[in-house]
Structure formats: structure tokens, C-alpha cells
Amino acid sequence: MASSLPVKEMKLMDVKLGELPSWILMRDFTPKAITGEIQRGYYRYYKYLYARALGKGGIAGISMVLAAYGLFNYYSYKELKHEQLCKYH
Amino acid sequence: MNENLFASFATPTMMGLPIVILIVMFPSILFPSPNRLINNRLISLQQWLVQLTSKQMLAIHNHKGQTWALMLMSLILFIGSTNLLGLLPHSFTPTTQLSMNLGMAIPLWAGTVITGFRHKTKASLAHFLPQGTPIPLIPMLVIIETISLFIQPMALAVRLTANITAGHLLMHLIGGATLALMNITTSVALITFIILILLTILEFAVALIQAYVFTLLVSLYLHDNT
Numbered sequence: 001m002a003s004s005l006p007v008k009e010m011k012l013m014d015v016k017l018g019e020l021p022s023w024i025l026m027r028d029f030t031p032k033a034i035t036g037e038i039q040r041g042y043y044r045y046y047k048y049l050y051a052r053a054l055g056k057g058g059i060a061g062i063s064m065v066l067a068a069y070g071l072f073n074y075y076s077y078k079e080l081k082h083e084q085l086c087k088y089h
Numbered sequence: 090m091n092e093n094l095f096a097s098f099a100t101p102t103m104m105g106l107p108i109v110i111l112i113v114m115f116p117s118i119l120f121p122s123p124n125r126l127i128n129n130r131l132i133s134l135q136q137w138l139v140q141l142t143s144k145q146m147l148a149i150h151n152h153k154g155q156t157w158a159l160m161l162m163s164l165i166l167f168i169g170s171t172n173l174l175g176l177l178p179h180s181f182t183p184t185t186q187l188s189m190n191l192g193m194a195i196p197l198w199a200g201t202v203i204t205g206f207r208h209k210t211k212a213s214l215a216h217f218l219p220q221g222t223p224i225p226l227i228p229m230l231v232i233i234e235t236i237s238l239f240i241q242p243m244a245l246a247v248r249l250t251a252n253i254t255a256g257h258l259l260m261h262l263i264g265g266a267t268l269a270l271m272n273i274t275t276s277v278a279l280i281t282f283i284i285l286i287l288l289t290i291l292e293f294a295v296a297l298i299q300a301y302v303f304t305l306l307v308s309l310y311l312h313d314n315t
Contacts, residue, residue, distance in 0.1 A: 062119065062131060066177065069115065073179040076108065 113183045116170035139166070146302065153208075154309055164193070165302045172253060172294035185254045190246035198242040201309045249301055256291040263287060 123132050143162050147155050168184060175182025183189050205213035217234040218227065267280045 065119065066174075069174070070177045070180065073177070073181065 109181070109183065112181050113171075113189075116167065116174060119170060120166065150309070157309060160197070161302055161305070164197075164305070165298050168193075168249070168298040168301055169294075172297065175253065175257065176288070176291065176294070182253060182257065184249055185257065187246060187250045190249045191242070194242040194245035194249075197305055198245065201305075202238070204309075245301065245305065249297065252297050253294060256287075256294065259287060260284065260291065 120135060121132055123136060127133075128136070139162060142165060143158060146161060146165075147158050150157075171182060171184050174180055175184070202213075217231050217238075219230070219234075222230055263280065263284050267277055267284060270280060271277050
């Protein structure tokens, strides 16, 4: 798979699928860079909460957060196999 | 089934990592800080609620007691939000752990007692003896009042733990009973109704924070002012 630039400087949309692991490993892992990533993601997401200009700052943003939290808890419990519906436990 | 009942109160680990710290810190995301003069709907609503609650709660304090405003408001927000988030399915409620509630109760109570002792020593020692007791009863009453003072932090912590834990356990039990009965009878309708009512009443776990902060606040008031 030929790529035009070295993998390091490409944006995510330009990276071909086979090169994805090497792209992820090439990102900066310094704490400063990681906090920068988290902040950028935070601001992009929080347009759902902060959309006063759009007039829609309603219940959608926070219910997305709560749904994600519920799913997170669902997948982090190992005793789920005990809670399957079966006749005898 | 028995092991499963209490398994939801174990501190959650994901692949061996304790994520309980993440879960304790999660409610802080839900309260964004106001940045602008006119904020969005969520922040305005929260600001209004906080102002309402703080005015209600700090009205009985004098100047010295009102320095505790930030502490009390963050306490009520934290306990309220963690209790409410624990009502989501499969979520972990940190306030079911006695260790955490003791960690909240003992320092706060000790702070109020020590503040009272430092600034108004005679008045806070005088709390141990109610007015107008007959003289032969005095030693016994002093002992009783001392015991009731030292039991205050324990009562605060255990009250919160027991209420939340009992509510969660009841919901588990009744939900399990509903599922078991579903194949047999249609008295399910009655039991699901009981679950719904119980859940609504449990959603007044928020009222429990009210109880927590209120008792803390009453204690603070008594110690600072008399």
C-alpha cells in the first residue's frame, strides 16, 4: 500500500486501513499531547451540551453521557454470566 | 443467586484495574463550570438549583458558619449525584461503601467540634448538660451526652450507607423475583408495580442527601453559635 507522505504526518482520514496500527503508535504519547487530545475531543463533544446558539441545549447531551456511562458499567462486570436468564442457577 | 446479590457492591475492577476512582470522579463531568455571562441551559439550571439550595441551607448560619458554604454545597452535590447515578442499571454507587462514608463523616464532624471548642470553649462544653437537670442526675447525663456526641459521625456514615445499600438490595431482590415469576403467573403486574413505586421512592435518595447535609449543618450550627 503506497502512501504519499510518511505515516506520521497524515490526518486520520487519510490513513489507509492497513496502516492504522503504525499510525496509532506514531502519535505523541507525552502527557502534554495526551491532554491536548482529550481537550480537543472534549470541546468537539460538548457542542452538544453548549449549543445555545442553536437553541437546542436540552436533554440530549447529558442523556448521551448517561447512556455511555451505563454501557461502560455494563461491560465492566464479569458476573454478568450469572445474570443470564436460565431456569436453574 | 446469593453471591450475585452482593456482587454489585464489590469495588469494580476492569481487567484487574480498579476503576472505582473513575467512577467516583465521574459526576464532576456532569456539572460544567459557568464560563460566560449567559450560559447554556444545563449550566443555568444547575446554577439556579445551587443558588436555591444554598440560600435555603445557609440562612440559619451566622457569618462564621457561612464560610462553610462551599463545603456544604459540594457535599450535597456530590452525594446527590452519586446516589442518583447509582440508580442507572449496573452502575456502582460509591456511597454504598462504608469506608467512603466514614471518610466523609468523620473529618467534617470533627471539624465542627474542633471549631466549637477553639472559639467558644465554655459554650461547647456546656452542651453536655441540658438546662435545668436535677443535681443527682448530672453525672449520668454528662456521660450520656458525651456518648451521643461521639456517636454523631458514626450515625451520619452508617445512615447513608445503610439507606442506599438497603434500597439497592431491595431492588435487586424484587427484580429477581419478578423475573422468576414471569413464567408462572401474572402477578408479575403487581410486582412490577411494586418495583416501580420502590424505584420512585428510592429516587428520593436525593432526600437522603438532604438528610445528610442537614444533620451536618445542624451540628455545625449548634457548635458555632449556640
